[in-house]
Every structure is written in structure tokens, then in C-alpha cells.
Amino acid sequence: MRRSLTVFLSLAMAGGLAAATPGLASAASAPGRADIPASHPLWANPGAKVANTAPASKLDFRVYLNLRDEAGAEAVAAGVSDPHSKSYRQYLSPQQVRDRFTASDQTVSAVKNWLSGAGFQIGDVPSNRAYVEAAGTADQVQKAFDVTLGKYAVKGQTLRAADKNLSVPATLATSVLGVVGVDQATSLLKPDHTSGADTASAKSSGPATAPPGAGFRNSGPCSDYYGQKTDTVDPAYNGKQLPYAPCGYKPAQLRSAYGLDQAAKLGADGHGTTIAIVDAFASPTIYADASTYAQRNDPAHPLTKAQFSQHVFPVNPADEGPDQCDASGWYGEETLDVEAAHGLAPGANILYVGGSDCEDLSLDTALNYVIAGHKADIVSNSYGDTGEDLPADEIKAFNQIAVQAALEGIGVYFSSGDNGDEAARLGTPSPDFAASSPWVTAVGGTSLAVDKSGKRTFETGWETGKSTLTAGAYTPSFPGAFNGGAGGGTSRVFPQPAYQKGIVPDALSTKNQTGKAKGRVVPDISAVADPNTGMLVGQTQTFPDGAYYDQYRIGGTSLASPVFAGVMAVADSLDHFHHGFINPALYQLTSRSGTIYDVKHVDAAVQRVDFANSVDASGGLLTSARTFDYPNLTIHTTKGYDDVTGLGSPNGLPFLLLV
CATH class of the missing domain: 3.40.50.200 (Peptidase S8/S53 domain)
Structure with missing residues (x-):
């Protein structure tokens, strides 16, 4: 699935991928909310829209959570992989990764509480607390993320997407990495x-x-x-x-x-x-x-x-x-x-x-x-x-x-x-x-x-x-x-x-x-x-x-x-x-x-x-x-x-x- 590469030109990395800069949304976030940067596909433009998404449509999506210490995790990962490092092959167990780097239980609870309060059914949270799964209707998604969902013609397919960047309550902005599943960007892998x-x-x-x-x-x-x-x-x-x-x-x-x-x-x-x-x-x-x-x-x-x-x-x-x-x-x-x-x-x-x-x-x-x-x-x-x-x-x-x-x-x-x-x-x-x-x-x-x-x-x-x-x-x-x-x-x-x-x-x-x-x-x-x-x-x-x-x-x-x-x-x-x-x-x-x-x-x-x-x-x-x-x-x-x-x-x- 093709997207404009200009989305990525503002990305910077220091061993990993840093957050993209804001500015791609078609409208500013409402007061008390924060955009998820670059979460709006550029192909989802008014000229390509063919229909609205039915409000009762069922959606499964996933809210990914930020690591507590991304830079620290990347530094350790580099060290255990480098033959010149003193920590070479001193790998961490999954439990050690959870204890040191992944999202906390408190963060998971805050995100789950917000989602359930918005009417979503809460699904799986994996053992590494990488994300929270949720399911609900298109109408619930539109209200929770302050967007309008539509169907857009993209290279011979009709794919679902929002009309602008998704947003979340400002209190969760530092915890939420992104949301996957609201649009269908990767449906053609x-x-x-x-x-x-x-x-x-x-x-x-x-x-x-x-x-x-x-x-x-x-x-x-x-x-x-x-x-x-x-x-x-x-x-x-x-x-x-x-x-x-x-x-x-x-x-x-x-x-x-x-x-x-x-x-x-x-x-x-x-x-x-x-x-x-x-x-x-x-x-x-x-x-x-x-x-x-x-x-x-x-x-x-x-x-x-x-x-x-x-x-x-x-x-x-x-x-x-x-x-x-x-x-x-x-x-x-x-x-x-x-x-x-x-x-x-x-x-x-x-x-x-x-x-x-x-x-x-x-x-x-x-x-x-x-x-x-x-x-x-x-x-x-x-x-x-x-x-x-x-x-x-x-x-x-x-x-x-x-x-x-x-x-x-x-x-x-x-x-x-x-x-x-x-x-x-x-x-x-x-x-x-x-x-x-x-x-x-x-x-x-x-x-x-x-x-x-x-x-x-x-x-x-x-x-x-x-x-x-x-x-x-x-x-x-x-x-x-x-x-x-x-x-x-x-x-x-x-x-x-x-x-x-x-x-x-x-x-x-x-x-x-x-x-x-x-x-x-x-x-x-x-x-x-x-x-x-x-x-x-x-x-x-x-x-x-x-x-x-x-x-x-x-x-x-x-x-x-x-x-x-x-x-x-x-x-x-x-x-x-x-x-x-x-x-x-x-x-x-x-x-x-x-x-x-x-x-x-x-x-x-x-x-x-x-x-x-x-x-x-x-x-x-x-x-x-x-x-x-x-x-x-x-x-x-x-x-x-x-x-x-x-x-x-x-x-x-x-x-x-x-x-």
C-alpha cells in the first residue's frame, strides 16, 4: 500500500525511531486532547472519498504504548549485540525487559479505563504490555479519537481511514505511541x-x-x-x-x-x-x-x-x-x-x-x-x-x-x-x-x-x-x-x-x-x-x-x-x-x-x-x-x-x- 514518503522526512533516529513531528492533521486537536502525529494517511483525502463508514461497523484496533525508557532500551540492546561491548551476549529475560523498559501496569490501567469508558470492549494485553486491544463500533471510534471515518479509493481498493490525525486525551499523550487498526493501510501486505x-x-x-x-x-x-x-x-x-x-x-x-x-x-x-x-x-x-x-x-x-x-x-x-x-x-x-x-x-x-x-x-x-x-x-x-x-x-x-x-x-x-x-x-x-x-x-x-x-x-x-x-x-x-x-x-x-x-x-x-x-x-x-x-x-x-x-x-x-x-x-x-x-x-x-x-x-x-x-x-x-x-x-x-x-x-x- 503506497503512502507519500513526505510523512517520514521529519523522522529522526538515534538507534531507533523518534516520534514524527505534528502538522499533518487536517484540523487542530480539540482542547484537552493531543494529536497522534502522522496517524492520518495522505491518500485519505476528500477527492478519494467514496463513502462514509457505517456507524455500526465493527472495528478491532490496538493502542500501542511507549516504552518507559526507549533510549535506555536501545542502548542495552546495542550493547548485548556488539562483540566489542562488555555486555555482549548478556541478554535480558522477558521479565527483566518488563521490569526495566515496557509500559507500567499503571499506564496500562489508565489506557484501559479510558477505552472502557468510551464504550469499547477491552481485549488482549500481551505479557510485555506492548499494547491494549479493543473492539467497538465505528461510531465509538469516531467519538473516542475525534475523527470521521470514511472509505477511500486507493489503487483499485476501497480502504477505511480517518479524515485527520487521531487524537487522545492530553493526559495520555506521553503514554500512547500510536493506534493501529483504525485505518486499513497495511491490508495489502x-x-x-x-x-x-x-x-x-x-x-x-x-x-x-x-x-x-x-x-x-x-x-x-x-x-x-x-x-x-x-x-x-x-x-x-x-x-x-x-x-x-x-x-x-x-x-x-x-x-x-x-x-x-x-x-x-x-x-x-x-x-x-x-x-x-x-x-x-x-x-x-x-x-x-x-x-x-x-x-x-x-x-x-x-x-x-x-x-x-x-x-x-x-x-x-x-x-x-x-x-x-x-x-x-x-x-x-x-x-x-x-x-x-x-x-x-x-x-x-x-x-x-x-x-x-x-x-x-x-x-x-x-x-x-x-x-x-x-x-x-x-x-x-x-x-x-x-x-x-x-x-x-x-x-x-x-x-x-x-x-x-x-x-x-x-x-x-x-x-x-x-x-x-x-x-x-x-x-x-x-x-x-x-x-x-x-x-x-x-x-x-x-x-x-x-x-x-x-x-x-x-x-x-x-x-x-x-x-x-x-x-x-x-x-x-x-x-x-x-x-x-x-x-x-x-x-x-x-x-x-x-x-x-x-x-x-x-x-x-x-x-x-x-x-x-x-x-x-x-x-x-x-x-x-x-x-x-x-x-x-x-x-x-x-x-x-x-x-x-x-x-x-x-x-x-x-x-x-x-x-x-x-x-x-x-x-x-x-x-x-x-x-x-x-x-x-x-x-x-x-x-x-x-x-x-x-x-x-x-x-x-x-x-x-x-x-x-x-x-x-x-x-x-x-x-x-x-x-x-x-x-x-x-x-x-x-x-x-x-x-x-x-x-x-x-x-x-x-x-x-x-x-
């Missing part, structure tokens, strides 16, 4: 996975009854490993006969390429670490699919019932309009995440946490559930917004959760996105949030060549150019048209964090900035993501002859994030400690040669053949050349740190032992 095909899966009719997603299969020819088969039938592309794309790497190939097989010989396979995976909804066939997948493709490493658990929030009933979340699409995301994480770290425990929907509240609820109770040591998140166009209070609320994760020694990984520099969709280059948060590790994507022996022969940045073979000619000609790639770039929201200083080139950190300012650059690290060199996964899908398990190749930074989470789980078990927030340690590794594989540009391409109807040859075949590391974006793969692959990718035992 999408998972970052892709098959790289041109066909789209059919959307479900509703999350509560979503059938398995539309079926997809690889066509042949394809290769068991990179370079096994070469297309000698079709015309040369850019003067070369191209190798056929791999059919999809299996877990053993990826463990070998990233050196995890060497760690396994030392007894390190991820045991002792729990990887949490956060997505929306929950596939009803996930354990059957993931265990079948392991049995078929990695039989020495089954996914046992003791290793896998779920915490799934009840599905929200549809509130206004049709389901916008494509529940069955999220089933595919969950399947990829679980199978990739287990495949790379077969000894780790997997906890799947499913949000009740993909909208305002649910994904943060799922993430906060993991952090507040320290339910896992690593969290992989394979979804994001298009750019950084979210309300300031929503971003700050997320950052507080991420800071608590760092305090507790929990590593939080986010995929960097699948649309390159986002210029085609936004009109201007931008990284995606939440990968751009300085308190998470942003995982970029690569194209990976694994040979017959399991060796990484090359790895380059994932930015794909596509040329379709039609009537004996490739259109467009080399390097083709952009067809997806890893997200990256320089944030307009967050200034340069300390761990990037002196390592990220000024030519990157000064992009999108004014004056002498420097910004946070995405990503931090990378792993395989290109669907043309992607991973084989297995999932129950809906085919013309019924719904059943089948396998296909998939990619996206949704693959990179759980792959890297698996790498770090193996590092945990090899090093006998949990690494927590790894960015400060990662950037210090650049002084130690050989620990990180420097991902550079490679001139290469593969030939790909797809079923036109996604499932069989009855509709014909589509042949295309897929160029690696497409050059015509504003982000590029270069020697050293770059804004496609970050520092590079893990380099086997040297990385695992020193990270």
Missing part, C-alpha cells in the same frame, strides 16, 4: 515468494474456507544441478547456448553449497535452537506436506512431530469487502518457509506462528507473541510492504518489538523483497519495510550455481532479465525485461546505523538523503532466492484432477530468509550460544577475510521452459532466457558491500565459527 512464472494462482474466496492454491509444476527439460543439461535445440541467446535451469535444489545441495555439511560432521545441525516462522493463516496440510517432502528429498533428516509445533491465531471474520489476503497464497509461503528452515537446519525445532489475517494487527501480533514470551531464538519473516509507506506510529510500534527481540538475544530476519528497487511500482527507488528497520537483519537474494558435487561454482545478485522465445527470436533482446529480483536500497526513514558506518560506501548511504545525511542501506546479508536457481518444495495444491501433494521449484527472498535462518541455527549449535541480533557482528566480519562470500556480478543466463497453463503440456510450452544480475536498475551487485546482496553470503565453516 504480501509474502515475498515467487515461482518466476507468468501465471498467477487463483485467490481464495475467503481465509476461513480457502482451498489449496492453484497447482504449479515445473516443465522439462530442467537440470538436477547447475550446468547438467544445455539447450542445443533452441537458438543461441546473446551468442551462447544456455544451460537449462535447475529443477529445484534439494536440501542436501544447499547445505553443501553453504558449508553446513561440514558443520554437521562436527555435530552441529541446528539442535538446541528454535526457529519461529511468522506468516498469515495456517495451511491445513503443512505437517503432512513438510514431512512428506523431507521423506522424499532428504530421508536422512525427517521432520519429526516433536520438532514441529504451531500457534495459530483464530481467523478474523471478513470485516469490509472481499478477502484481500489470498489465504491459499500464504499457505505456499508457510510451506516454503518450513521446508527451507528444516532443510538447512534439520536438527532445529520449528515453531510456526500464524496471524489471523494479513492486515493491520495480525502479523505484529504473531511476531510479538514470539518475542514477549521468548518462544524462539530466531524468527524468519518472509513478507513486507511495498516501500516504506506506512504510518510513523506503525513503524515505531514495530521497532519496539524488534528492540525487545535484541534485548532478549532473539535474531529477527526479514526478506528484502522481490521487486528490485521498487521504482517500477512506486515511481521512485525504495527498500521495503520491515527489512529497512535498523533492528532487524535484512536478507537479500542471490542466483546460485551448485555443481554436481554440491560445490558453489558461483553466486551473483538476484535481479532477473527475461527474454521470451517467439517465432525463433528472443523478445526483448539481451538482457531482456526486468522480471523480479531482490529488494534493496537506501532508506528515507532510517538514518545510518552505527554498525554500517565505515563499511557501507558513502555513494550508497547518501542516496535519497538531504544535506550530509546518511541512511540505512538494505540488505545486510544474502542467500539463494532466484526462482530460476530456486529450491524444490512440496505442497498440497489444487489441480484439474483434484487436490493432492506435488513438487515444484520456487524462489524469492522468502526462500533466502528461512535459508539464512537455518544457517544461523547451525551456527548456534556449532558455537554453543544464541547469536541474537547479528548485524553488529556481521559488519565486523568484513575485517576477517574468507568469512563472507563476496557476491559479485556474473555474466550468465539459463534457459527455462514452463507449462503455459502451469500444470501440463496440454496448453503448450513457454521458453525464455533468464539473465542473471539484470543491470538496468538503480541497485547493483558489486565487489564488497552492495545494495542487492549486502555484505555477501555465508562462506561455510569460517562464517559459522566467527559470526
